[in-house]
Amino acid sequence: MAQPDTILIIGGRLEALQKAKELGLRVVFLQHKERLLPGQADTADVLLLVDYLDWEVTRPIVRAAHEAYGFTAVMTLVEQATELAGRINDMLGLGGTSFEVARRFHDKLRMREWLHHTGFESVGCAEVTSAQDVRDFAERHGFPVVVKPLDGTASRGVAVIHSPADVEESWAEVTGLRGRADLPMATFYPVDRFIAEEYIDGVEYSAESFSFDGHHVVVSLTGKFHDGCVEMGHALPAILPEDVETAAVAHVVGFLTAMGLTDGVGHTEIKLSSKGPRIIEGHDRVAGDRLLDLVAVTHGFDMERYASGWPMRVLPALADRPEPVLGSVTKWVNGSPGTVVAVEGVDELRAEPGVFAVDVHVSPGDVIEPMADNFGRHVQVLVTADTTAAAIERIDSLMDRVRIVTRPAVG
Ligand SMILES: Nc1ncnc2c1ncn2[C@@H]1O[C@H](COP(=O)(O)OP(=O)(O)OP(=O)(O)O)[C@@H](O)[C@H]1O
Ligand SMILES: [Mg+2]
Incomplete structure (x- = not known):
């Protein structure tokens, strides 16, 4: 028997579970073992630790969980699980976003083709499998050309190519990301196929x-x-x-x-x-x-x-x-390439009026490389004020309070 108060949540952060619990819901939580965060097991009523990227494995487990706990909706806030949520909605007839719609968002080529097909807007876009494909695309659409993974995230592998002379090097650089299992979140966002797009100014x-x-x-x-x-x-x-x-x-x-x-x-x-x-x-x-x-x-x-x-x-x-x-703003402070020695000024900054949070994503001993994507950012500062303009002014006056001290790598 379906119980009206049970929801299936897939992936994401602890707060999502806590908020569902505060609403009086029973939470069945489906998480990948690489992403289980402190507090999640305690907060969820039921924890399913599954390689949810594998539908063949996930399908029977979700079916069984549905029979056992009778959830009536699926919710996810993380991109790597949106298509899965769609598959579950379709399989169990729960309503909610279908696999087809979720895939249309996730697959950037599909999105462009769909928007063109519906007459909503047309932006030149095609799959590219070689530097020559990029040059051919530029022949049709002109430079600059944007080359990016078909289903990427965090700006990983996004290149803006300004001239024919830059195509070869940019192509080699972005396709060099294929198979890089060492990159953060590589399990969830492997780089594989690429698209070229018209540059939107x-x-x-x-x-x-x-x-x-x-x-x-x-x-x-x-x-x-x-x-x-x-x-x-x-x-x-x-x-x-x-x-x-x-x-x-x-x-x-x-x-x-x-x-x-x-x-x-x-x-x-x-x-x-x-x-x-x-x-x-x-x-x-x-x-x-x-x-x-x-x-x-x-x-x-x-x-x-x-x-x-x-x-x-x-x-x-x-x-x-x-x-x-209110108005609010967030900005990132990055350290110079080298080995992190210390991150200074964080507690003092947290105590400043208007500072909503300071999140530190590097620790002493970490090696900082030149930034290539969102994972190469180090300290996030969040500030609120009466208006957006006041928040920007405030954060700009505070950004130099955080210092990421690095020691240059010995070459
Ligand atoms: N066709 C385009 N024309 C101009 N700029 C583009 C185009 N496509 C991407 N960009 C720029 O590159 C950025 C990253 O591209 P996109 O958002 O598609 O990748 P992403 O990996 O999903 O990034 P993120 O997760 O950081 O949003 C965009 O926010 C935009 O600034
Ligand atoms: Mg984006």
């Missing part, structure tokens, strides 16, 4: 959304700080003229509708280009970099709580976009 934003039965609420538009293709920070709500914001929100809502998402979280990256708003990529998962925490404090809307509460219908739908009550 303009300033980039992301939209953090939640969809209720096909009604898409863009909770926050978020501004970005970049170093090359790597995101070095975010600020929200984005500082935009009202008409530009309205156009960006409308584009995101159109995108989510075209993609066929009806319920749950969305994270859509867009550029306001010289040709109008264009999608960079979209996801049926939350943004990284703790943006969901910043959305919760700036807009008073907790996407993580809703991710369990909405499919179980223990929280009501939002009718309108929530008004921001």
